[in-house]
Amino acid sequence: MTRETWATRTGFILAAAGSAVGLGNIWRFPWMTAQNGGSAFLAVYLLVVLGVGVPGLLGEFVIGRRARRNPMGALRDLSGSRRWAAVGAVSAVTGVALLSFYSVVGGWILRYLFVSLVGPLTGGAAYLGAPGPYFETISFGYEAAAFHLLFLAITGGIVLGGVRRGIELGTKVMVPAVLVLLVGMAAWVVTQPGAGAGYRFFLGFDLATLRANFFSVLGPAAGQALFTLSVGAGTMVTYASYLGEDRSLPFDGSVIALLNTGVGVLAGLVVFPLLFSQGVDPGTGGPGALFVGIAGAFAALPGGGLLAVVFFGVVTLAALSSSISMLEIPVAVLVDEGGWSRRAAVGVLLALVALTGTVTALRPPLFDFVAGTLVDLLLTGGLLAFLLFAGWVLGRDAVDEYVAGAGPIATRLATPWLFAVGVVIPIFLVFTLLTTAGVDARVGFWPTVGVAVAAVAVVLVGLRRRATA
Numbered sequence: 037m038t039r040e041t042w043a044t045r046t047g048f049i050l051a052a053a054g055s056a057v058g059l060g061n062i063w064r065f066p067w068m069t070a071q072n073g074g075s076a077f078l079a080v081y082l083l084v085v086l087g088v089g090v091p092g093l094l095g096e097f098v099i100g101r102r103a104r105r106n107p108m109g110a111l112r113d114l115s116g117s118r119r120w121a122a123v124g125a126v127s128a129v130t131g132v133a134l135l136s137f138y139s140v141v142g143g144w145i146l147r148y149l150f151v152s153l154v155g156p157l158t159g160g161a162a163y164l165g166a167p168g169p170y171f172e173t174i175s176f177g178y179e180a181a182a183f184h185l186l187f188l189a190i191t192g193g194i195v196l197g198g199v200r201r202g203i204e205l206g207t208k209v210m211v212p213a214v215l216v217l218l219v220g221m222a223a224w225v226v227t228q229p230g231a232g233a234g235y236r237f238f239l240g241f242d243l244a245t246l247r248a249n250f251f252s253v254l255g256p257a258a259g260q261a262l263f264t265l266s267v268g269a270g271t272m273v274t275y276a277s278y279l280g281e282d283r284s285l286p287f288d289g290s291v292i293a294l295l296n297t298g299v300g301v302l303a304g305l306v307v308f309p310l311l312f313s314q315g316v317d318p319g320t321g322g323p324g325a326l327f328v329g330i331a332g333a334f335a336a337l338p339g340g341g342l343l344a345v346v347f348f349g350v351v352t353l354a355a356l357s358s359s360i361s362m363l364e365i366p367v368a369v370l371v372d373e374g375g376w377s378r379r380a381a382v383g384v385l386l387a388l389v390a391l392t393g394t395v396t397a398l399r400p401p402l403f404d405f406v407a408g409t410l411v412d413l414l415l416t417g418g419l420l421a422f423l424l425f426a427g428w429v430l431g432r433d434a435v436d437e438y439v440a441g442a443g444p445i446a447t448r449l450a451t452p453w454l455f456a457v458g459v460v461i462p463i464f465l466v467f468t469l470l471t472t473a474g475v476d477a478r479v480g481f482w483p484t485v486g487v488a489v490a491a492v493a494v495v496l497v498g499l500r501r502r503a504t505a
Contacts, residue, residue, distance in 0.1 A: 040199035041278050047204035049288055051361070052266075052275050053295040054207035058358025059141055060264035061300040062351050066307040068260050072253045074237045076246040078304070080257040082297065088258065088461050089265040090293045092419050093272055095426040095457045097285045098437045100276030102430065106368035107270035107422075110277065115429050117502075123421050127270025130414040131365035132385070134269060136392040137407040138362060139191070142355045143183030143397070147174060148327060149348040155341045164340065167331035175327075181397040185390055191359040192386045195367060198378060199278050203360055210353040211295070217350040218302040221343075225309045228337075234309030251481070255472035258465075259412045264296055268415035271361045273422065274368045285438060286446035299354075306347075363389075412472075420465050427458020428499045462492045 042048040069077045103110035108128065112121035148163065155161035163170040174180060194206045225231055246253075262268050276285075307330065311317075314333040330347065334340035363385060370381035396403040426434045435454055439447045467488035470476065476484040 042204055043200045044204075045283060045288075047200070047208060048275065048279060048283075049291055049295075050211045051203050051207045052272060052288070053292045054211045054357030055266040055271050055275065055361035058264075059138065059145075059351070059355045060260070060358065061296065062303045062354050063141060063145075064263065065260060065300045065303055068256055069238065069304060070308075072256050073245055073249050075240050075242055076249055077253050077257055078238065078301075079241065079246055080250065080253045081260055081300075084254075084258050084261040085265065085293060085297055088464060089261045089267060090289055091453055091456050091461060092262075092267045092423060093265055093289045093293060094285055094438065094453065095419075095423045095434075096267060096270070096272035097276040097289060098426055098430065098434050099422060100273035101279045101285065102433065102437045104277050106277060106372045107273045107365070108369050109372050110273055111425060114433075115425070120425065120429070123425075124270070125369065126414070126421075127273070127418060128366035128369045130269045130411075130418055131271075131362045132389055132392065133406060133410055133414060134362045135188070135191075135359060135389045136396050137403055137411070138355075138359055139188045139389065139393045140180060140184045140397045140403060141407075142187035142191075142352075142359055143180055143185075144175060144327060145348060145351050145355050146187050147179075147183045148331070149345070149352050152341065152344040152348055155344070161331075161334075161341055161344060163327070163331045164335040164344075167328045167335065170331070171327045176397060176400050176403070178398070181394045184393045184397050187355070187359070188386060188389060188393060191356060191363055192382050194356065194360045195363045196379060196382045203364065206360065207357050210357045214299065214350055214354050214357070215295075215302075217346060218299065218306060221347065221350070222302055222305045225306055225313070228309060228313040230313040230315070231309035232312075234307075234312035235305075237312065238304045238308045251471055251476060255468055258468045259415070259472075262415045262419060263411070264300060265293065266358070266361060268417070268419035268422070269362070270365050270418060270422075274365050275361070277368070282441035284441045284443060284446065286442050286449070413469075416465055416469055420462055423457040423461055424495065424499065427454055427462075428496060459492070459496075462495075463488050466491050 042051070069081075099107075099110050099114065103113050105113055106124070106127075108121050108124035111124035112118065114120075148161075151161045151163060155164075194202045196202060197205070266272060310333045311329050314336050316329045316332055331344070334344045334347075337343060363382070366385050367378065367381045370376040370384070371378055374381075376384075396406055430437075431454075434457075435450045438450050438453060442450075467485060470484050470488060475487065479487075
């Protein structure tokens with residue numbers, strides 16, 4: 037069976053950016069920012085994206101293009117080890133876990149878009165009158181499960197079309213549309229009275245707040261960076277495996293990270309000024325903040341019904357651009373490793389996620405666990421595994437793949453990059469997990485650093501022993 041490849045470089049970049057440009061930027065980023073200090077969170081988030089996200093993205097690219105396989109096959113073929121194959125197989129589990137909550141949120145988006153579209157025929161969108169009670173009514177239950185299934189069916193239809201006719205074609209439309217519509221809305225929000233307070237909250241750099249809250253913000257910022265960049269799940273390994281020629285991975289990775297971060301900042305430039313202009317506290321509502329806060333703002337604005345259609349249309353496109361990448365991970369595993377047809381793989385996985393997503397739609401505590409703790413652990417653990425593999429199993433081969441097609445500046449950074457992905461970033465990720473668990477509060481900062489260094493050192497010694505055995 038001939039393996040599919042991207043038709044164009046632009047298609048690959050937009051598909052990979054589309055995986056990152058999703059609800060993580062438009063739904064999760066604003067409320068995470070609001071609950072973690074506004075501009076202080078933004079500053080830490082940008083540092084993590086630059087120092088961890090981009091090198092991690094390149095680590096996954098190197099593995100995928102080197103092997104031309106899905107995460108499970110890539111780690112097995114490049115290492116010759118069934119143990120690494122099992123580690124790669126976890127990516128398929130991560131994709132299913134991500135979709136199990138993501139499709140529920142996608143269902144919320146579809147419902148709000150549908151209600152906004154029929155609003156003129158029903159005397160106004162139902163959520164405009166009482167945004168909070170409306171969201172509480174529709175967020176979980178059998179109707180939420182039904183919209184989850186609809187969102188999942190649309191996702192499956194795009195993935196069924198394959199790499200070129202499905203994923204690449206879809207993201208070539210969706211990603212530019214999201215950018216154009218967000219820019220338009222950001223330009224419009226500038227004209228709203230009181231918007232300046234939103235800009236100050238989001239962009240006003242406060243060094244004192246950052247110093248006082250750095251470590252409490254670090255965990256959420258790191259989790260958000262990994263989630264929005266789609267690293268740790270094997271998405272970028274899978275997408276890079278469809279590259280059919282040598283291209284500059286550092287350049288492509290930088291463009292993708294820039295697009296992703298730009299959309300997150302654009303979303304903030306729309307959401308926060310809009311909320312402040314209507315006197316809505318951005319720190320309330322948690323996961324429902326986008327729906328409750330934004331819906332309340334639209335209710336108070338002239339022409340709010342039309343604006344709601346545009347806004348939820350943007351969010352729908354962004355959500356789909358990410359959900360297709362989540363489904364593609366386990367699809368690629370079944371197609372490559374099991375010899376399944378794409379149609380059979382998509383059908384079986386849709387049935388599985390239909391079941392798991394329905395359960396999360398019916399059980400709010402399970403939704404919170406999957407969307408928070410489980411996904412954070414899987415993404416962080418996955419990225420740790422990919423980086424250690426690139427740094428210590430591939431080693432110099434990773435450098436060779438990194439420099440293939442790269443320019444002179446990127447080539448000079450190859451060795452520092454290898455050290456970063458093999459040592460520095462793994463220590464940072466373990467440290468972040470420990471601080472999130474509150475270890476630093478119990479034993480202190482430097483002992484926590486020491487535990488992180490020791491943990492990574494133990495793993496590296498084990499990797500070296502296996503390599504020399």
